[in-house]
Amino acid sequence: MFRRLPEDARALVTVEVEGRAVAVPAGSSAAAAALIAKLGYTRTSPATGEKRAGYCFMGVCFDCLMVIDGEPSQQACLVTVREGMRIERQLGARRLG
Amino acid sequence: MSPVDLAVIGAGPAGLAAATEAVALGLSVAVLDEQAEPGGQIYRGVERAETTGAAAALGPDYRHGLALVAAFRASGASYLPRHRAWQLERDGRIFASDGERSVELRAHRILVAIGALERPVPVRGWTLPGVMTVGAAQILLKTAGLVPESGVWIAGSGPLPLLYASQVLRAGGRIAGFLDTAVAQNWRRALPYLPGALWNWRYLEKGLGYLAALRRAGVPRIRHVEAIEARGDGHLSTVRFQVRGAWEEVPATGLLLHEGVVPNVHITMAAGCAHNWDPVQRCFRPVLDAWGRSDQPTILVAGDCGGIGGAAAAEHRGRLAALAAAADLGMIDEATRDRRAALQWRALRRHQPIRPFLDRLYAPRAALLAPEDDVVVCRCEGVTAGRIREAVRIGALGPNQAKSFTRAGMGPCQGRLCGLTVTETIAAARQADPGEVGFFRVRPPLKPITLGELAALDQDAA
Numbered sequence: 027m028f029r030r031l032p033e034d035a036r037a038l039v040t041v042e043v044e045g046r047a048v049a050v051p052a053g054s055s056a057a058a059a060a061l062i063a064k065l066g067y068t069r070t071s072p073a074t075g076e077k078r079a080g081y082c083f084m085g086v087c088f089d090c091l092m093v094i095d096g097e098p099s100q101q102a103c104l105v106t107v108r109e110g111m112r113i114e115r116q117l118g119a120r121r122l123g
Numbered sequence: 124m125s126p127v128d129l130a131v132i133g134a135g136p137a138g139l140a141a142a143t144e145a146v147a148l149g150l151s152v153a154v155l156d157e158q159a160e161p162g163g164q165i166y167r168g169v170e171r172a173e174t175t176g177a178a179a180a181l182g183p184d185y186r187h188g189l190a191l192v193a194a195f196r197a198s199g200a201s202y203l204p205r206h207r208a209w210q211l212e213r214d215g216r217i218f219a220s221d222g223e224r225s226v227e228l229r230a231h232r233i234l235v236a237i238g239a240l241e242r243p244v245p246v247r248g249w250t251l252p253g254v255m256t257v258g259a260a261q262i263l264l265k266t267a268g269l270v271p272e273s274g275v276w277i278a279g280s281g282p283l284p285l286l287y288a289s290q291v292l293r294a295g296g297r298i299a300g301f302l303d304t305a306v307a308q309n310w311r312r313a314l315p316y317l318p319g320a321l322w323n324w325r326y327l328e329k330g331l332g333y334l335a336a337l338r339r340a341g342v343p344r345i346r347h348v349e350a351i352e353a354r355g356d357g358h359l360s361t362v363r364f365q366v367r368g369a370w371e372e373v374p375a376t377g378l379l380l381h382e383g384v385v386p387n388v389h390i391t392m393a394a395g396c397a398h399n400w401d402p403v404q405r406c407f408r409p410v411l412d413a414w415g416r417s418d419q420p421t422i423l424v425a426g427d428c429g430g431i432g433g434a435a436a437a438e439h440r441g442r443l444a445a446l447a448a449a450a451d452l453g454m455i456d457e458a459t460r461d462r463r464a465a466l467q468w469r470a471l472r473r474h475q476p477i478r479p480f481l482d483r484l485y486a487p488r489a490a491l492l493a494p495e496d497d498v499v500v501c502r503c504e505g506v507t508a509g510r511i512r513e514a515v516r517i518g519a520l521g522p523n524q525a526k527s528f529t530r531a532g533m534g535p536c537q538g539r540l541c542g543l544t545v546t547e548t549i550a551a552a553r554q555a556d557p558g559e560v561g562f563f564r565v566r567p568p569l570k571p572i573t574l575g576e577l578a579a580l581d582q583d584a585a
Contacts, residue, residue, distance in 0.1 A: 027253060027275050027377035028260075031294050033176045034268035053171055054267035061269070066358050067252040073534065074505035077357045079252035081502070081540075083259035084164055085157055085207075086240055088535040089250075089502060099535075099571075103262075104205075106159050 028061055041111045056113045057083060057090040057102035065115070068092050068102065072119035091116050127151045127201075129448050130217055130230035132208050132390065135163020136434045137426025138236035139191050141441035142200040148449040152200040153228060155219050157207050161192045163238055164258065165434045167265040177268050180294035184434075185265075191438065209568035211235075211394045215421045220572050224579035232421055232448040235391055236441060239384035239427035242406075242487060243544050244279070245494045247352040249380065250502050253359030257381035261287045270296025274376035276362050278351045280305035281383045281485040282326075285333035292340045299375065300343040302364050304382070306488050307347050313484035320480035327477070350490065353378050382487045386428045389539060392565040394422055400558025403482050404431055405492065406543060407562055414447035415440055423448060431482075436474040439467045492544070493551040500548065501541040503534020508548050515552040522546055522563045535571050538563040 036051035043063035050059045057080040060068050067077035069091050080090030083103045092102040095112050098120035102113065129145045131138045134156035145152045154161075162169045166188025172178040178186055195202075203219070206226070210218040217228040241256045248254065257277060263269040270291050276299045277284050288298050320327060337344055345366060352363040354372075362375040385406035388398060396417040397410040408430045409417050415425045425444040426437035443464055450460040494500065496509030506529045514528035522538075522545045525531055531545055532538030538545070542563050550557040568577075 027271060028263060028269040029272045029296075031176060031180070031264075031268040031270060031296075033295075036171075036175045036268055051175075051267050053168060058263055058267040058269065061263070062267070071503075071505065073503065073530075076250060076505070077252055078250060078502075079255075081249075081255050081259065082241065083255065083262045084240075086536060086539050087502060091535070104157065 030062075039107050039109050041107050041109075041113055043113045044115060050107055052107070054107050055083070055103045056092060056094055056100070056105040056107055056111065059107050059113055060092070060102065067115070069116040070118055075118075126215060126229035126231055127153045128230070128452055128454070129232050129234060129445070130155070130215075130228055131234045131236055132156075132217070133163065133236035133238060133426070133428075134158065134161040134195075134202070134204070135165060135236060135238045135426060135437065136188070136191060137238070137437040137441035137444075138163070138234065139195040139441070140438040141234050141236060141425055141445040143194045143198045144442040144445035145449060146198040146200050148445065149454050150445075150449055150452070152198075153203065153230070154195075154200055155203040155206040155208060155217070155228070157205070159204050161195055161202070161204070162188050164262065166192065167262055169265075172265065175268055177265065177294070180290050181265065182290065207570040208390065209570045209572055211390055211422075213394060213419050213421055218580070220570070220576045223576065225572065225576050227580065230421075231452055232423060234415075234423045234425055234441075234444050234448065235428060236424070236426045236437075237387045237390055237428045238437075239431060240387045240539065242382045242385050243540050244380040244382050244491060245498050245500050245508070245544050246350070246380070246491070247498055248354055248359070250499055251353050251355050251359045252357070253355065253376060254353045254378045254380065257284050257287050257379045260379050261290070264290060264294070270294050271298060271377060273297055274299050274374060275379065276300050276302060276373070276375050276377070277379045277381070278302035278304060278348065278362070278364070279379075279381035281381060282330060282481070283384075284379070284381045285330060285337070287379075288342065289333040289336040292336055292342070298337075298340075298342045300345060300373070301337060302348040302351060302362070303344055303346045304348045304351065304488065305346075305485060309484050309486055312486070313480050316480035316483060319476040323474070323477035349488070351380075382491055383485055384427065384431055385543060386430060388428065388562075389537070389565050389569055391417065391422070391424060391428070392562060393567060393569055394419060396422060396424075398562070400556065401430065403479075403486075405487065405547070405557070415444035416447055432478065433474060436471055439471045439474075442467050492547040494544065494548070500544045501529075501531035501534065503536050504530040506531040506541075508544075511545060511548045512552050515549055519549070520553070521549065521561050525549060526563060532563050537565070537569070
């Protein structure tokens with residue numbers, strides 16, 4: 027649903043979205059990377075099981091919770107991408123321990 | 124370490140201006156902010172935009188933020204980006220976490236400048252991936268240089284959808300159509316305030332310019348849309364909308380919703396500041412004096428979190444709060460405060476006349492405030508408006524009881540997104556005033572933190 031600005035001069039950073047290498051503009055959030063990767067849903071709700079993705083992209087809704095570099099329940103819209111970052115869907119509630 | 128004179132929470136226009144002003148007045152200042160870069164949501168990524176090509180598309184109002192951020196960077200105020208405040212004490216202590224460890228900050232005065240949230244837009248299907256807010260899409264443009272491609276619809280009302288659409292078109296992106304949900308009858312209520320708005324003819328001129336940009340690009344604008352519905356299986360695939368009672372359905376890859384912004388009151392509520400219901404903007408706002416002082420002696424508030432006034436007004440509100448804090452702490456005398464404030468009052472008066480007009484013109488439709496029974500209100504816990512009404516029927520008088528009965532507001536967002544809808548739904552069901560119904564009791568931690576982050580609290584760090 028989104029594409030990069032044609033004349034955008036941002037440097038690119040390569041991240042891994044669900045195991046797939048994706049080049050995204052530096053300064054993007056992990057949630058933006060999921061959109062660029064056309065991931066569709068980014069978590070399933072622990073309450074309802076429904077597929078969800080980021081809604082507000084400013085830290086309010088918590089619908090963009092993802093597993094980032096192995097760490098669960100990260101607000102992907104508040105995490106800035108780094109080279110090699112692993113971004114994965116969070117399915118259901120986070121597992122403890 | 125000893126306390127700072129002023130701790131500012133939020134690095135948007137109000138917080139940045141306040142911090143810069145306060146340092147100039149001789150105060151020691153610390154600014155903490157959730158984001159990685161200064162600017163708040165309105166000036167997100169403004170320091171990088173010049174080098175990336177996004178600045179031209181975003182326009183001169185956005186570029187204005189560059190000077191504000193530069194002045195802040197040069198001020199010498201200490202700056203803690205990526206810090207989420209999770210507790211505020213009335214004695215001037217702030218607890219915040221950077222995601223790994225927590226810090227305690229002490230301050231003689233705290234300025235809350237955390238801005239606004241987009242008003243929740245609870246419509247059928249709004250939890251589907253592919254549905255997000257216009258504000259979210261604009262953040263993607265500012266921070267990642269992303270624009271919509273084919274099949275993305277905008278639905279809503281207010282200045283932001285029009286501004287965003289014009290930015291997208293300028294950047295070479297595409298908008299499938301604009302479903303204008305502004306209520307036709309609002310015009311009658313707004314009209315008496317038009318003379319005031321004419322003082323701000325530049326704002327009106329901008330609005331007309333955005334509409335002209337839509338027309339030139341051939342983007343269909345469908346007016347008087349009474350209801351919206353997102354449909355799809357696991358992802359948005361179509362948008363249904365109703366005009367004069369008749370439904371239409373269009374294919375869609377994305378749907379961007381927006382129905383205005385409301386103050387972010389979570390921190391001031393948790394700190395025990397008094398709040399009033401604003402019947403025109405339909406939101407709670409902290410009770411403040413003209414300088415932004417709350418009823419809690421250590422806590423001041425500036426910018427949209429104290430009542431929606433826009434980015435330009437927020438800057439002046441921030442400077443006024445800094446002046447008040449400086450005088451109250453004895454760093455400047457009252458004559459100096461008032462002399463420096465005169466300029467800010469004058470500037471503020473210039474930005475205010477249009478507000479009563481806009482507030483009424485873009486007042487949200489009733490079905491958004493208290494949605495139909497099957498519409499999800501609390502996204503985190505999947506609680507519908509019908510279940511809230513059921514809770515009222517079995518005796519819940521306010522949001523806190525409804526929360527115990529239904530789990531609405533109990534998820535990770537802690538009622539940030541559903542709070543106003545829960546209040547309005549209960550108020551409508553009880554035929555009571557939303558101010559009397561009240562809001563969720565907001566408790567620490569204000570943001571979910573791990574026990575590890577709590578255990579790693581470094582009380583000597585700040």
